[in-house]
Amino acid sequence: MRDLKHSAITAAWFMFLTLPIMVIHVNTIEKTIAWRWENMAYVGAGAFVLSYVWRFLMRRRDGGGFRSLSPGAAGRGRLLRAAIEDRRISYPAAAAFAALVIAFPFLFSLYQVNIMISALIYVMLGLGLNIVVGLAGLLDLGFVAFYAIGAYAYALLNLHFGLGFWVVLPMAACLGAFAGILLGFPVLRLRGDYLAIVTLGFGEIIRLVLENWGTFTQGPSGISNIPRPGFFGMEFGLRGSIVFMYYVVIALVLLTIVVVSRLKYSRVGRAWMALREDEIACQAMGIDKTKTKLMAFSLGATWAAMAGVVFAAKTSFINPASFTFLESAMILSIVVLGGMGSTVGVILGAFILILLPEYLRAFAEYRMIVFGAVMVLFMVFRPQGLIRDRRLRRKFRPTELRGDADGDSGGATDKAAGMKAAGAHG
């Protein structure tokens, strides 16, 4: 009963709130006014239902704490995990998935392949930003600046010097890293929220410069006829070049995944996470804060710049409008949705946020509003994202038995660690 009253009040409040903007539409030229009362009914009904959902989620969140899922969900999670860890299931599944990835361009139309390339570029961007935001906890709202630097580096170097994709890719990576250090150095001393705003400022400055420095960047009209990557001088047709592009991007994404996951479980990655958790304790443990942050920032920038080169090659046309703040926000929401720090999560996030609007055309115009809502709702109800970042379980030997064998293999230690893990969870 109280719930009912509460929901009714909420519905009334939102109907009031959205009255001018959703109901009234003034046509300023013809001086006519359209009253869209049906919208008010939708808002009322929607708010009524959503207020129940909100309270339910809120109660669950505050009651059980952030981490406890309902027992059923936890069970499902464990089952999935067991399936992943069982090689009889995971190996064939991985093989089937790999086959699908390889065969994709031959199973689907060129249009689909193009969309997939876009999504994969966002996977690269998301994983790059994940280093900065997810692992090191530095909120970078100007990530798109490095993306733009990569894209323009390719476009301009190709335009003026005729340099090809494969030459520019490593150059752009270095340029991105360098730009990351250059921009990062003065700003990384700042506190988290100031850092966010300053990076946003930098991002906008770069875009405005691209727009206004016409003699260098060709201004708002952009640069066209950017070639796709070649392969030892081989000529592809249109279809061939797009398919080749697809494989190039797949390779780059794989490279990104390998590099990012290796970084994550390394000495450097641990330092990033520690920095994210507690800066002061981190310094007291002997970690150089500035150097560690700078490393994260410039590695993230490296990836953005490489993605930029790929983007320029894919679209064969770039202009400053592709590098607005909204692009940064989109990449950020991929990371937030997927789960900060989690590689699988970010890949999933990129696919959901990029592919869903492509395939559900009706949904496409609601894309940005959904991004916004996702960011708010995930922060409130599921700050860990779709996939919670999982901690690696380590294998160890008593100090006396220290040897030089590879820690990743070796049956005995594996078993011991397995037992440990089971013990900790049982």
Place this chain on the structure above:
Amino acid sequence: MEYFFEIFFDGLTRGSIYALIALGYTMVYGIIQLINFAHGEIYMIGAFTALIVSGVLGALGLPGYAILLMTLPVAVIYASAYGYTIEKIAYKPLRNAPRLSPLISAIGMSIFLQNYVLLAQTPDFLPFPSLLPPLDVVDRFHGVLSSSEVIIVVTAALVMAGLTAFIKFTRMGKAMRATAQSPRMAMLVGINVDQVISLTFIIGSALAAVGGVLIASHVGQINFYIGFLAGIKAFTAAVLGGIGSIPGAMLGGLVLGWTESFATGYVSSDYEDVFAFALLVLILIFRPAGILGKPAIQKV
């Protein structure tokens, strides 16, 4: 010389608007240490509400001054209602979350509101009626300053004086200052901190709406995206003056307004927005405490 004064008054006008919006940032930051990224959107929603209300009233055939007198309060009420609601949805549940969570939530809210207006209204620029009446006295200085500039500066000054008085002398104003000093202490002495926070959002949003209506009617057009730039610039003003400081926000607004006007007037108009962003970056790097702010000390 005439050119100089023209630019001077242009800067003063911009500065007053930036100051009005910057107050919302600074008050919220002073109390919950959050950069309310969606504040620019409140300003935009204020302007849109004004456009819609004045359109409806105009269609009813009301005279100009009646439209102005009714439009401004409605815009202010709506903006405040939005500010209040946003706090309840996007920030209040995150009071005890890690520091970046509410900021990300705020960015999400900002994107949400922009697209809400885009979808429900239009992505295009709309002409905004000039609600501000012409003043004969001023029109003699034609070319140097306009009557809408005078109205904007005077209104902004009055509103800010009112705010200062409110914070200095009323019970609620005292509670706000106490909460800004230390929310826990304020709670212990019986101040309803939730209420103070809500009030802060309401007042900040109201000021932004006043700014939104004034500037929209001065410039003559609006769209869903005006809040982004105005928001960043007002935030720059707040940081410039020293975030958390109310006189700082006013000072910062004016400094930013003049910087922009003189830079575009005498250097280059292509890079108008670059000046504001560059100023923001420089200030945060070299003097993050701003002109009037105190450097923050972190306790261990």
Place this chain on the structure above:
Amino acid sequence: MADIDPVLDVRDLTKYFGGLRAVESVSLEIMPGEIVALIGPNGAGKTTLFNCITGLYMLTAGEVALTARGQRKRLNGLKPNQVTELGMARTFQNIRLFPNMTVLENVMIGRHCRTRSSVFGAIFRPPATRREEQEVVDLSYGLLQEVGLAGLVDETANNLPYGAQRRLEIARAMATDPVLLLLDEPAAGMNPAETSELQALIRRLREKHGLSILLIEHDMKLVMSLSDRVCVMEHGSRIALGTPEEVSQDPRVIKAYLGEEADA
């Protein structure tokens, strides 16, 4: 004594926060292998002294020097991580673990300043990096065994009970290979059984690693039985320094501190 340098040499250390004199001209020497307790009522400036010594705060005035591995180094103006690298480690009064990392990872972070592999090593994993990584894991595990947390290595730190968190902080600090360990209220919130376990642990660490220890503590029983010398602070100043017996008979100390304790 004269020819042995003190491990820690604090001279006239002063720290003001605006008008507040948190620490006023405090001097203190800690000899190799010594356990010194720092006591005093709340707000006396003990934690501030720690923060100044470890480089978290800039000093208003004074000198701090650390002698580690035969070398004397001035600490003034160094960053906290540089101080740690020279051989000083600390724990925090209000526990500052890395809450979402595992127990083992928390300790591994402590090894950061004693290991070298960087981005290149992380990406290509050459044998040197893998060996280093395995050594870090083994050594950290060993430390966890020492503090009695070996069974909880894979738990996330914020899931540990309070006493275990305090011990984890000690293990993490030990991972940096310190010559001097600073403990800020290590027994706070522990029950008597845990406290006596902690006492044994601190002794063991000193014997095994040849440590010097400076600890802030309110538990008088622990202080009296554990420390070689006791330093008493009040209102930012040092009001007494000596063996536990000397200090407990000092009239100023009895008046300022022990008297209140005894009444309570």
